[in-house]
Amino acid sequence: MERQLFINGEVITANGNDDIAEAVAVEDGKIIVVGSTSDILKLRKDGASVTDLAGRTLMPGIIESHIHTTMYGANVLSVSCKDPAVRTIDDLLERLKEQAGRVPEGQWVRAWGFNETSIEDRRFPTKEELDRVTDKHPVMVVRACGHISAVNSRALEIGGLDNDSPDPEGGSLGRTPKGELDGRLIETAHMDLYQLAAHTRDEIREAHRVASEHFAEYGITAIHDATGYGIENVEALREDAEGGVISQRVYAMVGALNKPDEVVKHYLSRDIRTGDGNERFKYGPVKVFLDGSSSGPTVWTTEPYTSDPENYGVHYLSQDELDELFIPAHEKGWQLTAHAQGDAAIDQLLNTIDKALALHPREDSRHRIEHAGLARKDQVDRMKQLGAVPTPNPAFFHEYGDGYVKNYGKRAEGMYPLASYRDAGVTATLTADCPVTDFNPFRGIHSAMTRRSPSGKVVGGAECIGLLEAIRCCTINAAYSGFSETETGSIEPGKFADLTILDRSLINADVEEIPEIRVDRTVIGGETVFERAKAVVQP
CATH class of the missing domain: 3.10.310.70 (Diaminopimelate Epimerase; Chain A, domain 1)
Structure with a gap:
C-alpha cells in the first residue's frame, strides 16, 4: 500500500494530551508519523500521495459504540x-x-x-x-x-x-x-x-451493505453492534464483516432483542470469549435487557414517573436470574453488558458486576452499561469503583428531551451525565443507539455540548461537555470500551489509519454549525471507503 501524506490540516489526535497537529503520514494501513507539515513532507517518496487538507479537520474515525446495524439497514x-x-x-x-x-x-x-x-x-x-x-x-x-x-x-x-x-x-x-x-x-x-418477522439472509446482507455505506458517509470506521435477531444475526455480522460487505470494523455484542438470555447461554457453551476474532470482526460482550425505553417510557426506576405516580416501568430479569447468567460469563472471560436505562436497572447490573468481581477477581474487565440513562450520582461513583464503562445517548435530547422532562421531571437534568462521568474519572462513550435516533455523530457531539430539547430547552446544562471531550467520547473512549485503544481511537504512530476528513475546521466551527458538518473522506486501514468529493491530491 502506497505511502499517504496528509498536510496543512487541523489534526485532532485525541491522544492523551488532546494534541492538535498539522499533518500525518500513513503507510501499509497504519499511521507512521504525526507532526508538522514540514516534517511530514520530508517523508515524501516516489509514488506517495499528498493530500492538502487546506485547513480542514482530520480526526480519528468515529467509533459508534452502540448501534443496531441490521435493524438500521x-x-x-x-x-x-x-x-x-x-x-x-x-x-x-x-x-x-x-x-x-x-x-x-x-x-x-x-x-x-x-x-x-x-x-x-x-x-x-x-x-x-x-x-x-x-x-x-x-x-x-x-x-x-x-x-x-x-x-x-x-x-x-x-x-x-x-x-x-x-x-x-x-x-x-x-x-x-x-x-x-x-x-x-x-x-x-x-x-x-x-x-x-425476521428477515431472510439475503435481506440481511443487503441491509448490512446499505448500512455500511451510510455509516461510512458520516465518518464511522468501527461499530459496536448492539444485536438484533439472535444467533443467526451475530454470525451474519461476522460473515459480512469478514467478507467485506460491511467495511467498518465490527465488535458484536452477543445477545438479541428477544430472549437474549438464550443467545448468551448458547455462546457460553462454546469456546469463545470477548475479543476473539480478527481485525474485521471481534466478539464483544454478552448482553441482555434489564428494562425498557427512555422515551416509551418504560425504563425501570426506583421512584415513580413524574407523569404517572403509579408507574415504575418494566424490568425483565430478577437479580438472581441476572447473577446466574452473568457471573459464570464473567468467570469464563466475557465482558458483561446490559440495556439498563432506569436507575433501578443500573443498580441491578452494578450489583451483578460487584458480585462477579468479588467471586472471580479479574483485572481490567471493563464491564459496560448500555445507555445508563437515569444514572444517579452514587451510581457514577460506583461505576468508577468497579471500572464500568457507560454508553450514554445525549443525542436523544434532540428528539426526546421534552418527553424526558415530562416523564422524569427534575431527574431529566441528570440523564446521560457526561460531565459527571468526566469529573468522576469514568470513561464514557457517546452513541446514538441508531435507529432510535439519527446516527450522525456530529449531531451527537452537538447534543453533548448543548443538551437541547426539540422545544429549545436546555435539559441539565451542568452536564454539558466541551468539543474535544465529546470527540474523545466517540473515538478513544469508544475504543477503550471495546479493548481496542492500542489499535484505534486516536491518531498516533502504530495505530490503524482509521481516519475521517471533514469539510471544514471543526475546532473553529460555530457550535450551531456542528450538526451540519459533512465528511469529505473516510479511511479504514489506509483505504478510502467513502469520498464525497475529490480531495486536493498532489502528484
Whole structure:
C-alpha cells in the first residue's frame, strides 16, 4: 500500500494530551508519523500521495459504540416515519399501501421510526386502520424506541394473539376500552412478534451493505453492534464483516432483542470469549435487557414517573436470574453488558458486576452499561469503583428531551451525565443507539455540548461537555470500551489509519454549525471507503 501524506490540516489526535497537529503520514494501513507539515513532507517518496487538507479537520474515525446495524439497514429498505412528509397517520397509511404494492403477498410490510408524540394525530394507528392497508400482508409499524409497535390483524394471527391472550411477562397487549386488541404491542409482546418477522439472509446482507455505506458517509470506521435477531444475526455480522460487505470494523455484542438470555447461554457453551476474532470482526460482550425505553417510557426506576405516580416501568430479569447468567460469563472471560436505562436497572447490573468481581477477581474487565440513562450520582461513583464503562445517548435530547422532562421531571437534568462521568474519572462513550435516533455523530457531539430539547430547552446544562471531550467520547473512549485503544481511537504512530476528513475546521466551527458538518473522506486501514468529493491530491 502506497505511502499517504496528509498536510496543512487541523489534526485532532485525541491522544492523551488532546494534541492538535498539522499533518500525518500513513503507510501499509497504519499511521507512521504525526507532526508538522514540514516534517511530514520530508517523508515524501516516489509514488506517495499528498493530500492538502487546506485547513480542514482530520480526526480519528468515529467509533459508534452502540448501534443496531441490521435493524438500521432493514429500516432503510422499509417505510420511514421520520420522513418529514409523514406528518399524519393518513400519510403513513398511504406509504404503507405503496410498500404493500411492491412486496410479494404474505411477506411483511414494515415501517420504522414512528413517534406518537410528534405526529399530528398524537396516537398510534389502530389495528383497523392497518387492516385497511392490506389484508394480504402482515403489517408492523415500529416505534422509534424499538420497544413498541402497532400491527394489523394478519400480524396478530401470525403471533397467535387474540382477545383472550394474556399479557406476556415483561410486556403488554394494547386493548380498546372493551378489552379487544387494538394492535399495539409493548416491550416483550413486541419483541416476540418482531422475532417472528425476521428477515431472510439475503435481506440481511443487503441491509448490512446499505448500512455500511451510510455509516461510512458520516465518518464511522468501527461499530459496536448492539444485536438484533439472535444467533443467526451475530454470525451474519461476522460473515459480512469478514467478507467485506460491511467495511467498518465490527465488535458484536452477543445477545438479541428477544430472549437474549438464550443467545448468551448458547455462546457460553462454546469456546469463545470477548475479543476473539480478527481485525474485521471481534466478539464483544454478552448482553441482555434489564428494562425498557427512555422515551416509551418504560425504563425501570426506583421512584415513580413524574407523569404517572403509579408507574415504575418494566424490568425483565430478577437479580438472581441476572447473577446466574452473568457471573459464570464473567468467570469464563466475557465482558458483561446490559440495556439498563432506569436507575433501578443500573443498580441491578452494578450489583451483578460487584458480585462477579468479588467471586472471580479479574483485572481490567471493563464491564459496560448500555445507555445508563437515569444514572444517579452514587451510581457514577460506583461505576468508577468497579471500572464500568457507560454508553450514554445525549443525542436523544434532540428528539426526546421534552418527553424526558415530562416523564422524569427534575431527574431529566441528570440523564446521560457526561460531565459527571468526566469529573468522576469514568470513561464514557457517546452513541446514538441508531435507529432510535439519527446516527450522525456530529449531531451527537452537538447534543453533548448543548443538551437541547426539540422545544429549545436546555435539559441539565451542568452536564454539558466541551468539543474535544465529546470527540474523545466517540473515538478513544469508544475504543477503550471495546479493548481496542492500542489499535484505534486516536491518531498516533502504530495505530490503524482509521481516519475521517471533514469539510471544514471543526475546532473553529460555530457550535450551531456542528450538526451540519459533512465528511469529505473516510479511511479504514489506509483505504478510502467513502469520498464525497475529490480531495486536493498532489502528484
